[in-house]
Amino acid sequence: MDVTLLQELNQARAARRAVMLVTHLDTGAQRLIHRGDVAETDPLAEEAGKRFLSGKSGLFSDADGAELFLTVHLPPPRLVIIGAVHISKALVPMAQLAGFDVRVIDPRGAFATEARFPAELLHADWPEDVLAQHPLDPYTALAAVTHDPKIDDFPLEQALRTGCFYVGALGSRKTHGKRVERLLAAGLSEAQIQRIDAPIGLSIGAASPAEIAVSVLASIIAALRLPAETR
Template identity: 50%
Template sequence: MTNDNINDIPEIALAWAREGRAVALATVVETWGSAPRPVGAQLVISGDAQMMGSVSGGCVEGAVVEEALAALEDGTPRLLTYGVSDDDAFAVGLACGGTIRVLVEPLGGAHGIDLPLLEQLVEARRARRPVAYVVDLADWHRLLMDAAAGTPLGDAVRARMLADKAGVDEVEGEPWFITPHNPPLRMVIVGAVHIAQALAPMAGLAGYDVTVVDPRGAFGSEARFPGQTMLEEWPDAALEAHGLDPRVAVVTLTHDPKLDDPAIMAALRSEVFYLGCLGSKRTHAKRVARLQEAGFSEAEIARIHAPVGADIGAKSPAEIAVSILAQVTERLRRPDSRP
């Protein structure tokens, strides 16, 4: 089983269902202590006991499969709690045990997941449209929601989607399990310079789809950026074609206002979660003046992280790349700390 399989559980469940197989989904909804898998981790089980994914790294999968087969028989979901002993935890690479709570849902049946709902979820994921799968643990009511706030449940969904973290929230006296299905993270690096040579593969390892933009063909050669997606275009046009949304980080590295400024302006007009720009404080002061002259407000300009990167004393291109990725990660995982 590959990591891709782990990330594609809804797609696998739908494919199995369309083959006429009975299908159940198991999802980690809560954890305590050193749980083997995070909240939101999933396992799909077929009626003939085939499984893909993981909810515990191996310690309780057998028991979950048995419960899933029973759920397929009676059409009723289950909330299961497992304590992972120290011995079992050690067997899957943990230093100590923990406890997990697992939701098992059959596809179909009186209280199971409706096939059209699963189809809508898979289609949203395919279209890179952010959506949350929401289930009332009291009565098994389910729906898909976007990040629009305004109601108590909508506020909870929006918070979960911004944090990119599944979990159970008490909303108006009802326990709701909310699973964000955000599109893949993306990073656009403007400037095929030496820092970008280090940052692009690092960001790829961290889970980003990376695109490097530079109209100067000699900079963005395959020899300098092996295997990377390169766009030999002007940054503003490239960003417009690429699309900017709350799952995108933009980093400008050229030092050249003719290249950086159009990208910065495009990013400031969007909902990217991170915008970082290389340059000293003096360089950034000149950048701010240009943006003010172009009509950008103080609040908009304050979204820029400059000088780019976390303050870790980085000197070399690789160290600067590490500092940039650290700052990007902080802004992603701690949305309350965003400007």
């Protein structure tokens, strides 16, 4: 592979853009196809569309019978945690080990300190401001764990509107009932609101903050890997 092509591929991946590398196995010739920037006349346009949905790399025979290998790169899953709380302290390293790119957002200076969280993933600002700079996308999971509607509601609404692959919110059933009313009033549909994982996390009887973090991460992985109908 040409180093310039490898650089273009890595730049697209770093910018969280979906991209596909096409390799002619007979000749070694290669090119990149960027999602959302495929010419209609491109002989691989239809196949690229399918691949960007499935995320699966694999072999493909083109119209001339040449054997191609298509390497599909979708953005790696990201986890945005609203709330620099005790659960988050356990969830951050666990999610990183599982391969997630993790961000923590909390406007409360007492919680969002660099003594408690790595500076490079911490945003000590309101979600409204941080998400304007770093928008959510469908390759992102959002977990809101502050218990405070002033902080949690806006990012939850954004996550549902953006189609984040996982949206979870901490709180009792009663707390969640009130949250549902507020989100309905904000104009979200019942179908959208039903996507919220609440009470948050897989039901494993989690008691400590670290155990709750395990249950939240398990729910996120299930949302990422399992088809919706089997969850």
